[in-house]
Amino acid sequence: MRVVRYLLQNPMSLFGLLLLLAFVLIAVFAPLLAPPTEFQLSPYDTPRAGFWATPQPPSPEARFGTTQGQYDIYYAVIWGTRTAFKIGLGVVIISALIGTAIGAIAAYYGGIIDELLMRLVDVFLAVPFLIAALVLTVILGKGLVPIIVALTAFGWMGYARVVRSEILRIREMDYVSAARAYGASDLRLIVLHILPNAFFPVLVLATMATGSMVLSASALSFLGVGTEEGYADWGNLIAYSRNWIVGQAGNPFQFWYTLVFPGAAIFLFVLAWNLVGDALRDVLDPRHQV
Amino acid sequence: MMTYALRRLIMLPVVLFALSLMIFGLQMSLSPTQRLAAYAPTDDYLKGGQEMIRTMIEQYGLDDPFPVQYARWLSNILHGNLGWSETARQPVATALSSLFPATMELVFFAFVPGLLCAIWLGSRAGTNHNKWQDHSIRVFAILGWSFPTYVFGLLMLLIFYSTLDWFPPGRLSQWAITEVNSDEFTRYTGANTIDALLNWNWPIFFDAIRHLVAPVITLMYVNVASITRVMRTSMLETLRQDYVRTARAKGMPRKVVELRHARRNALLPVVTVAGMELAYMMGGVVITETIFDFPGLGQFAAKSAAGLDFPAVLGFGIYFALVLVALNLIVDLIYPMLDPRVKTR
Numbered sequence: 294m295r296v297v298r299y300l301l302q303n304p305m306s307l308f309g310l311l312l313l314l315a316f317v318l319i320a321v322f323a324p325l326l327a328p329p330t331e332f333q334l335s336p337y338d339t340p341r342a343g344f345w346a347t348p349q350p351p352s353p354e355a356r357f358g359t360t361q362g363q364y365d366i367y368y369a370v371i372w373g374t375r376t377a378f379k380i381g382l383g384v385v386i387i388s389a390l391i392g393t394a395i396g397a398i399a400a401y402y403g404g405i406i407d408e409l410l411m412r413l414v415d416v417f418l419a420v421p422f423l424i425a426a427l428v429l430t431v432i433l434g435k436g437l438v439p440i441i442v443a444l445t446a447f448g449w450m451g452y453a454r455v456v457r458s459e460i461l462r463i464r465e466m467d468y469v470s471a472a473r474a475y476g477a478s479d480l481r482l483i484v485l486h487i488l489p490n491a492f493f494p495v496l497v498l499a500t501m502a503t504g505s506m507v508l509s510a511s512a513l514s515f516l517g518v519g520t521e522e523g524y525a526d527w528g529n530l531i532a533y534s535r536n537w538i539v540g541q542a543g544n545p546f547q548f549w550y551t552l553v554f555p556g557a558a559i560f561l562f563v564l565a566w567n568l569v570g571d572a573l574r575d576v577l578d579p580r581h582q583v
Numbered sequence: 584m585m586t587y588a589l590r591r592l593i594m595l596p597v598v599l600f601a602l603s604l605m606i607f608g609l610q611m612s613l614s615p616t617q618r619l620a621a622y623a624p625t626d627d628y629l630k631g632g633q634e635m636i637r638t639m640i641e642q643y644g645l646d647d648p649f650p651v652q653y654a655r656w657l658s659n660i661l662h663g664n665l666g667w668s669e670t671a672r673q674p675v676a677t678a679l680s681s682l683f684p685a686t687m688e689l690v691f692f693a694f695v696p697g698l699l700c701a702i703w704l705g706s707r708a709g710t711n712h713n714k715w716q717d718h719s720i721r722v723f724a725i726l727g728w729s730f731p732t733y734v735f736g737l738l739m740l741l742i743f744y745s746t747l748d749w750f751p752p753g754r755l756s757q758w759a760i761t762e763v764n765s766d767e768f769t770r771y772t773g774a775n776t777i778d779a780l781l782n783w784n785w786p787i788f789f790d791a792i793r794h795l796v797a798p799v800i801t802l803m804y805v806n807v808a809s810i811t812r813v814m815r816t817s818m819l820e821t822l823r824q825d826y827v828r829t830a831r832a833k834g835m836p837r838k839v840v841e842l843r844h845a846r847r848n849a850l851l852p853v854v855t856v857a858g859m860e861l862a863y864m865m866g867g868v869v870i871t872e873t874i875f876d877f878p879g880l881g882q883f884a885a886k887s888a889a890g891l892d893f894p895a896v897l898g899f900g901i902y903f904a905l906v907l908v909a910l911n912l913i914v915d916l917i918y919p920m921l922d923p924r925v926k927t928r
Contacts, residue, residue: 305721305722305725412594412597412598412601413601415594415598416597416598416601416602416605418907419598419602419903419904419907419908420602420605420900420903420904421863421866421884421899421900421903423869423870423885424869424884424885424888424896424899424900425900427885427888427889428609428888428891428896429609431888431889431891432609432612432613432891504729508731511731511733512731512732512733512869512870515733515870515873516869516870516873516885516889517889518889531731531733531734531737534737535737535874538737538740538741538744538745546741546746549741552734552737552738552741556731556734556737556738559731559734560729560730560731560734563729563731564725564726564729567725567728567729568725571725
């Protein structure tokens with residue numbers, strides 16, 4: 294309760310929460326905000342008005358204008374919200390689970406297993422994240438699942454470290470000895486008594502990571518791997534805008550809409566998660582009382 | 584502390600070994616024909632057609648079992664032969680060493696001023712906790728931290744290139760490239776600004792600077808934002824300690840206590856974070872270099888990763904692991920200088 298009250302009272306995190314709420318609403322009501330047309334195979338295929346290369350400015354038909362290849366920016370921004378939630382939450386939840394499992398096993402068994410697992414973490418930390426994710430996405434092919442797999446494969450290490458150190462800390466506490474004394478099994482100790490107390494540091498890490506994982510995913514799309522051509526994804530839109538940064542002579546801002554709308558969407562989404570994550574860390578980190 | 588640093592050094596071969604195994608494993612998911620590109624320039628065997636390809640696969644043993652291939656590949660690498668990069672159309676080692684100065688130049692100009700700026704901003708925010716300075720610096724930091732690099736970079740291009748035409752993309756203008764590659768210009772380091780100064784060639788120097796401004800600002804903003812956050816938190820924590828109160832109580836001026844006593848100790852976590860940050864910049868200014876078409880290591884790594892140019896990816900991976908270990912080592916060595924308590928631990 295203290296946490297919720299703090300989040301609602303602090304103006305920065307309140308703003309973050311409201312932004313997140315807005316994104317959730319956009320994602321939920323996407324079919325109403327941007328109804329799919331009847332010839333689409335999936336609602337995530339952005340409808341296009343022809344195949345002309347030059348982007349078109351906002352008009353009654355396309356509220357935010359169109360990209361190169363005439364994809365509707367408004368439609369892709371709205372449905373891209375769902376994509377962003379899928380990628381962000383998908384990557385973070387799976388990597389938090391993997392990381393927690395590895396961290397818990399390392400801390401619980403200790404000794405050689407701990408050493409091995411932590412060296413494995415070191416190896417993964419020594420890998421350049423974006424490049425490794427890029428290679429894996431290229432091998433796995435285009436689409437959401439490859440992106441999520443690639444970002445998860447190189448993004449779980451932080452959770453393993455945090456969970457391991459939390460368990461090592463909590464294990465020495467009196468209430469754990471008490472539970473052990475009345476005969477709780479090791480599995481019960483870990484799952485019921487220790488892990489719940491390690492939950493908040495993981496939550497802070499996960500909240501902060503959600504925004505940055507969406508950033509990385511759109512960076513992949515920007516670099517030309519990532520989602521399929523025309524898939525409703527913010528990174529895709531940015532990639533399309535790249536060739537149109539330079540307007541015609543005398544009118545450099547001619548194609549502003551190709552960059553501004555998707556750029557603002559990613560920026561606000563990441564900002565929302567970071568604001569909430571920052572406030573969560575302030576209130577949950579015992580070393581950092583407000 | 585020293586034993587810890589030494590342990591890291593001993594771990595390096597293990598990390599490199601695991602890294603090579605991982606990358607080799609990924610590489611093995613491709614067909615022998617695709618992997619042939621790692622051994623010879625494509626033109627060589629494409630001329631010969633299917634027959635030639637089959638002979639060459641045989642010749643390089645690309646059909647052998649995994650361990651056999653891995654051992655052969657590893658011995659090649661241990662002999663200093665990193666292989667051929669199809670992306671750069673050069674041996675990997677040549678490509679990496681020719682691109683390294685460009686990235687270093689970019690990172691140097693972004694990191695050093697960025698770090699100083701972040702320390703200054705962070706300590707200002709910390710000493711003015713919950714005042715307007717603190718709030719505005721926090722907002723500045725969290726905005727920078729949330730700004731997608733490519734959006735920021737594209738905005739920079741939009742404003743400073745297509746509108747004002749001050750800072751063009753690339754690393755040098757066309758005339759400058761011709762001049763730099765001519766005989767009158769001696770390449771000492773490969774870093775354009777330094778070479779221009781050593782050659783006493785001011786037009787080249789200013790041209791190099793002109794091309795550096797936009798990517799440097801882009802890189803700096805992200806970097807400043809994340810270090811500022813750490814510095815602020817650390818400063819707040821330090822200012823709450825007893826010795827700060829003691830110093831104030833015995834009548835020391837506020838400024839002296841804050842800037843001389845507290846800031847020094849608050850720098851400790853910043854050293855760690857800045858070291859990591861520098862490592863990631865040296866290895867991963869992928870987006871910035873791609874946007875500004877700046878031919879450095881990050882752009883090369885991204886291109887070769889997208890083209891599944893495994894020798895290049897592995898070469899880059901080794902380079903990155905070495906940078907990471909070296910910087911961690913440096914941080915470990917700086918730490919005891921800032922905090923004498925660490926030595927006794």
